Amino acid sequence: MFKVHAKPLKTIKGLDLSSLAKQTPGFAGADIANVCNEAALIAARSNAKQIDKQDFMDAIDRIIGGLEKRNKIISPIEKSTIAHHEAGHASVSWLLEHANPLVKVTIIPRGKALGAAWYLPEERQITTFEQMFDEMTSAMGGRAAEQLIFGKVSTGALNDLEKVTKQAMAMVAYYGLSEKIGNVSYYDSTGQSEYSFQKPYSDKTAELIDNEVHQLAERAYKRALDILSDNTDKLKQLAAKLLTDEVIFTDDVEAIFGPRKFKSNEAHEDSRVISKDFKDGFADSEARKKKHLEESKRKHEESLKKAEEEEEQQKKDKEANTVKK
Structure with missing residues (x-):
């Protein structure tokens, strides 16, 4: 199922689709399609040229659990x-x-x-x-x-x-x-x-x-x-x-x-491998989010600075026009 829906996507070479399939038991074709689409969006947000395994794992998290809400106030x-x-x-x-x-x-x-x-x-x-x-x-x-x-x-x-x-x-x-x-x-x-x-x-x-x-x-x-x-x-x-x-x-x-x-049965062995994949990718995912946040913050600050400079220039131009008159 992953092979079908991931085929049109630009993924990294050697992507292990079988491990992704093990992480999505009970998923229908439409669910797999949603995971692939979400992975593509996640990769695009980080300006990545290809979709890697972590993008798919983050997508699975989002499809199963919903969107992260770290700013939610909890006592x-x-x-x-x-x-x-x-x-x-x-x-x-x-x-x-x-x-x-x-x-x-x-x-x-x-x-x-x-x-x-x-x-x-x-x-x-x-x-x-x-x-x-x-x-x-x-x-x-x-x-x-x-x-x-x-x-x-x-x-x-x-x-x-x-x-x-x-x-x-x-x-x-x-x-x-x-x-x-x-x-x-x-x-x-x-x-x-x-x-x-x-x-x-x-x-x-x-x-x-x-x-x-x-x-x-x-x-x-x-x-x-x-x-x-x-x-x-x-x-x-x-x-x-x-x-x-x-x-x-x-x-x-x-x-x-x-x-x-x-x-241990097969499910326990698989869960151990999958859990390790999630843990290894968690730090990378957090680093990506931090980088994306810092980049957004930098662009916002640059935008504010540019707006302030333009406003200051407009004031100077206005004062210069007043003096000429």
Whole structure:
């Protein structure tokens, strides 16, 4: 897909398109086209003659997370809450066997989000209860970290709770992964259920489904809380580094928590390589932004100076004309 959309672009020689493909799991053709167009715009803004890998990586960041908003005003306590929230996700996912592997975490506001984490989902054809429950636990890591460190939770976990609730509902009502509901599925593959006025199960079963969904979500939250309680010092270290650097990568997490205790699969190995690419390119990207900002500032100052000189010259010409008269 990248080969098709990158073909008309002037890219550097030897650009590894396969690594870009690994960074965009689930992207449709239109999404890939947007990444390529955005990369071209980023390269043009820096007056580059060719589009390099970092331009594509910055474009992927922008497509996934939205535009950076470094000038967004965030209070110190809010920033600390966001840092601990994101560190909670990263910590729990690192300590669980089946959670999606981490690529990077940032507390630089992007789009509507005040913080974000990039993970590389493992390509699966089928999923087990253990895999889904690890993902739910990881999603609860942010809220659990807030409760553990600050003794209260915020509204920042809205997307996490939505994800966990939908996951739990699917496990209970669709996939037959609840012992109390049993080996039944209320999934409607015809898509006609939304037009039906009657549910395919009784009120008693509906109540049982609600209870099972609630219990699954609470179990995931308690599990995340227990994991972080056993690793509070490391959680604080990771949050502190995030507050200082604003962006952390896989090797930063490993430096604090140590190597993962589980056998790495292909997704984890890929995430490590991709995370290193992002980290190596991050400094280059920041340097480019700084250079672009300095260049814009210089041009603005030159423009102001020129305007002042023209205004001064106009005054002198006016005075000279007055003297002649």
